[in-house]
Amino acid sequence: MDKKWNNLKNKFLNFQGISTIGGTDIIGTLISSVFWLYLPLVLSSKNYGEIHYVLSIAGIGFIISLVGTRDVISVFTSKSINLNSTLYLLSLVFGTIAILILTFVFQIHSIVILMGYVINDLALGYILGKKFYKKYFVYVLSQKTLTLILGISFYFIFGYEGILYGLTLSFLPFSIIIFREIKNTKIDFNLLISHKEFVTNNYVLSVIGALRSHMDKIIIAPLLGFVILGNYALAMQVFAILMLVSNVVFKYALPHDAQGITNSKIKNLTILFSIVIAILGIFISPILIPLVFPNFIPAVDAIQIISVAVIPATVGQMLVSKFLGNEKSREVLAARIISLSLMILGIFIFGPIFELQGLALAYLLSSSCQAAFLLVYSKKKFNKIN
Template sequence: MNRLSRVRNLFGLEKGLLQVASGNTLASIIGAFFWLFMASIMRVEDYGRLNYYLAIISIVASISLLGLQNTVITYLAKGKTNIKYQANLIVLISNLIILPILFFIVQNIFVILSLIGLSFFTMSWAETLANKDYRKFSIIILSQRAVQVFLSILLYTVMGVDGVILGYALSTLTFAFNFFRSMSNFTMKLDDVKEKRSFIIHSYALTLSNSVTNNADKLLVTPLFGFGILGLYQISFQFFMFLSVIPLSIFQFLLPRESTHYQNKKVVILGLGTAVAFSIIFYFAIPPIISSFFDHFLESMQSAQIMIFGLIPMTANAIMTSRLFGRETSRPVFIAAVVYISALSILVLLLGRELGLIGLAIAALGSLVLQSVTLCIFLFFGRKNQSKI
């Protein structure tokens, strides 16, 4: 047994988790440096406008996916091979329906291409995760991010904000090969998907909830406060998003295992501990980082320090959601998503107007906490009811 294997065994880590986490972490680091670099060369208003477009792409992509990526991860892992073909066909159809509507609203062809790329790419890596090919998943995620950063920076020098968006589109389309490969097996038989429609509905709520967690606040901030405030808010949010690799990796690793009733409490404890530790570290690291490299974003310092603690409830949400989805109990996830979306909308409107950037940060943190409390209540009563049977 080599030294790396002994360290893994000491902490109760599995090779698959390390592969998923390493791929996501490296991709997140590359993305973080990309966003920080773009912030250093872009005007605050342009930075806000870029993130506004990307928020639209992410939310509309989550709508077009219909929660089918989690369905593929859950049931393909259980041996239901046909479900990936049926799910991919539905995603293709939903994109064809949504694209004309989105183009009428934004009138930007690069946004359209990015939506297609993100939808197809998501279904592609979902298939890889369902097959528990964690090494391949890590390579795909890392390669896509590296290509995206290279193309976005290159095209920005020629096309400005549109060039960054086109870089996203081209990189996701390049690595959506699983989706394109599956198209030869498309048929109009959708029996497996119909059978899981209840699960899909609640999985859809989770997808929308996650997308709203990362993006809907930008759609609220822009009409209320403008691109300038959004640019300042986004710098705060960027630190949080960098660390969101922790809950993302935990969810992606645990879901296919929970689906086959394999649990690892050490992974849960390690994930929560890591979230707490990094939240504290970044709380103290954010002021010198912003002061040293982004002096035109100094107003966002306190909001970034508040928002970074959202990593803790987000990690708890990922763990609880994987457990519920693994049990094919998705209704609590749907209800928690409704709680989150409602709380976020109300708090952004109330606190944003009263407290500005700090109020927006509190709104983001508070809504995540309420979502965690909701999931925790359902898990507690679900366990209690099982013990009575």
Template sequence: MFQDVHEYGQINYVIAIGSLSSSVSLLGLNTAVTTLVPQGHKKIDVQANQVILISATVCAIIASLFNWLLGLFVMGMAFWMMSSYELLSRKSYRKYAINIIGSRGSQLVLSIILYSFFGLQGIIIGFIISFFAFSITYFKTIPQFSKSFDKITKEFKTSLHLYSYNLSNALLLYFDKLIIAPIYGYTVLGYYQLGFQFLMFFSMISVSFYQYLIPEESSGSKRNRLRLYGIALSIIITILVFVLAPVILQVFFPNYINSLNSIRILSLGIIPMMITSMLNSKFLAMKLTRYVLFSSITYQVTQIILIVILGKQYGIDGISMSVVIAMLFQITFLGIAHLRLSKKNEQNI
């Protein structure tokens, strides 16, 4: 599948539109549920799901104007995300892992099968089926829906900050595709995206740490040793990816050999992603979302500027460098903010 690099870039462009639209529809409520439920806020998950049904429908209608299948994609992804975060808020880590791994695995299998029958549209259909199949937790809350939104209203300020952060995070994952494709074309996007997929695949560990630490720290638990293990693991993975990338490309992706430098450059982002995830979980647990938001804005602005400058200068490698450099800017901001808060807390003791 995806022997044609141009085609690979094209489908990732379409999926980026759907994924970004779905992220907009979440309104920060997925992270709000993960943060507030462990603190004893009851029924907030049900009310959040009520709001998502409305917002996802609106975003789905807009996305369907670009591609009618994207409407179903947006709704399915929103329901699946809320299901996953609700399981996380309950600390049902085993069910959460099954929900994440099961959906991603079925997406891969269904996309390969349906691609042979329907082409690029088949890949989108594969995603849709998988999203809805693993949204059972969301669907179970529908009978509890009512006209009450009092719990959400009380936490509107927190949700608004989290929405800003979540949207910034979604832009981190998807907005670069919307810039690269119009400026450099689908082929360049295809080569870059393979490297980015490597980064995203191995950064699942940092994302898992981040999602695990939010409910743990929100309920008062500290996991400092786990953080050290996470950083050590990310260093090991970075070294392995850097060394094994040529072999992986030759065996599994021979047509993407031009992605080698991109993969190696982007693999350097695994470590800062892990550290950023850990710092973000601390700030979110303390409800200091403004630091998380501003760090995301720092990343996004830096990346957009560097995509244009370094992309024209160094091509795919330059675009890849823009991601890692932007991460370093982000982690610098978070690190300084964390040090200042620590000193302030020490002075107040």
């Protein structure tokens, strides 16, 4: 009787956890989507591209300075390995250095948004690792709401560059968690050294992942111009919306995989759902984009191609959760290196020939190869896909 009750209780808690993360991310994505999809209505494709260019530079600087990635913090927190304050301190120091260097090199003062990214990632790793789902709800929705309010307000007050300062301020609530953890927990470099392989591998794979997410925009701007970059950025914004459910499940699954709870059924259902989402993206985008964003009609073909990438990207995420949960990050690192290499190569080969459609093809190719690589190694490491 007790065993049945415990199983029922665990199922309820699992449902409550994923439903809270899912509900939060759905509402949060809707709020941020209102913001990011409002901007193309008031900005030219050129200015929209310029904003994403700055965000990409900040994104690379952020991940290079982030010693403790969200996934590492989540895994260590769920396993009660007391390394948060050590990783927080190092990340904040390196983040400050990165801001100074990037400001000097690019003469972009709004690059301070980099620190907002650092604080956000560190705090969310702790919240998810502790399974504080109610706090996740409060903090994430606060940040998304501030993004909408401050981003639009600062645009009308200071112009389109003011948007970036509004985004920076939206991350301030997360600083409460960071400084509380640094104050209340011991900094232990010896413990960090004993886990250096896992931390290092995750750091490198996060840098590779960030390069894949941001390097494309940095290359596209001088190669094809800000107008094409603006259309590509809109296509990637749509892709982020299509990946919402997959991202929710990944955030939920990682700390559970770290504790040996595989959640295979949820992962398999997520992959099936991604197929439905991809089909919807292909058929709905040619109808909605011309109606809502008449200045971004060239993005339609790219959105259709990138919609297909939702499937391999989802498969890849489910496998990444399994690998990282078992502290096996080398395979994930190798997969992301392959993905980054193919992405950059694809931009230079397909971009000048097919322009926007070529960029989307490059993204689809890199996502597919990353998923295929992880799939092969998952069978070798675990004998089955969980």
